[in-house]
Amino acid sequence: MASTLHHVPTRFGRLTFRAEGPEAGAPLLLLQRFRGTLDDWDPEFLARLAEGRRIIRFDNAGIGASEGEVPTSVDGMAEVALAFMDAVGLEQADILGWSLGGFVAQHLAHRAPDRVRRLIIAGSGPGGVAEGPQPHPKVPEVMAHPQNTEYDFLFLFFTETEAGRAAGCAHLRRLGAVADRVPAVTGAAFMAQLRAISGASGLRERLGRLGMPVLVANGVADVMIPAYRSYVIAQEAPDAKLVLYPDAGHGFLFQHIADFTAEVGRFLADH
Known part of the structure; x- marks a missing residue:
């Protein structure tokens, strides 16, 4: 059974959230991927x-x-995230942004650095990285499919090895067992997210101004956002640690769950 669905009013409309875990300590706010919901x-x-x-x-x-x-911009998505934090009374939080959420998290950290205690950027990049490996040429076509098939999902998020495919199928089974899901991302919302992504400005030139500790992580074989871009963040942000997972792609965090969540725990506890 999914945790209770909560709603909170903001100037952008009523926003929906779920919360788990003990009340004590700094909360960890999760920012989701392109075409993903909180479920x-x-x-x-x-x-x-x-x-x-x-x-x-x-x-x-x-x-x-x-x-x-x-929102029609990634910075606008960060503005909504900040309004959500205000509405639920989060004066400061740790932030974990995955994929598109990683870009939103960086914009949020620049917009309100005093509100972000620690920053975790998973399967994402800083934009403005022309050098190094590029996304797989099939990625734009597959991302633009009105409906992603299981094959599309496995291609985008997991490696084609036996271990990668097994991890991807196990992840899909766990997602399939989630009850009481919120509605899927609509076609109109999907297109608006695409417009925001395509018009996003680069964050690379601002990496040196990230004052909080940063944990950067990815799979070495990410076909959407190459791991080199995670390396760029770790190299150019002042206080950043990089973790890369073998035989893993964009969905590394759901393939190496025990290892990555332990890494997150150490990172947040050490600071």
């Missing part, structure tokens, strides 16, 4: 994260059960 986080991943801290996952404006319109 597309792996339940095993959530359970392990929530063992030692409060975790909060919400849907940005126009996504899932949240009201409002999807």
Whole structure:
């Protein structure tokens, strides 16, 4: 059974969230991927994260059960995230952004650095990285499919090895068992997210101004956002640690759940 669905009013409309774990300590706010809702986080991943801290996952404006319109810029998505923090009384939080959420998290950290205690950037990049490996040429075509098949999902998020495919199928089974899900991302919301992504400005030139500790992680074989871009963040942010997972792609955090959640726990506890 999914945790209770909560709603909170903001100037962008009523936003939806779920929360798990103990109340004590700095909460961890999760920022979701492109085309994902708050119910597309792996339940095993959530359970392990929530063992030692409060975790909060919400849907940005126009996504899932949240009201409002999807922002037309990534910075606008960060503005909604900040309004959500205000509405639920989060004066400061640790932030974990995955994929598109990783870009939103960086914008949030620049917009309100005093509100972000620690920053975790998973399967993401800083934009503005012209050098190094590029995304797989099939990625734009597959991302643009109106509906992603299981094959599409496995291609985008997991490696084609036996271990990678097994991990991807296990992840899909766990997601399939999630009850009481919020509505899936609509076609209009999907197109608005695409417009925001395509018009996103680079964050690379601002990496040196990230004052909080940063944990950067990815799979070495990410076909969407190559791991080199995680390396760029770790190299150019002043206080950043990089962790890369073997035989793993964009969905590494749901393939190496025990290892990555333990890494997150150490990172947050050490600071």
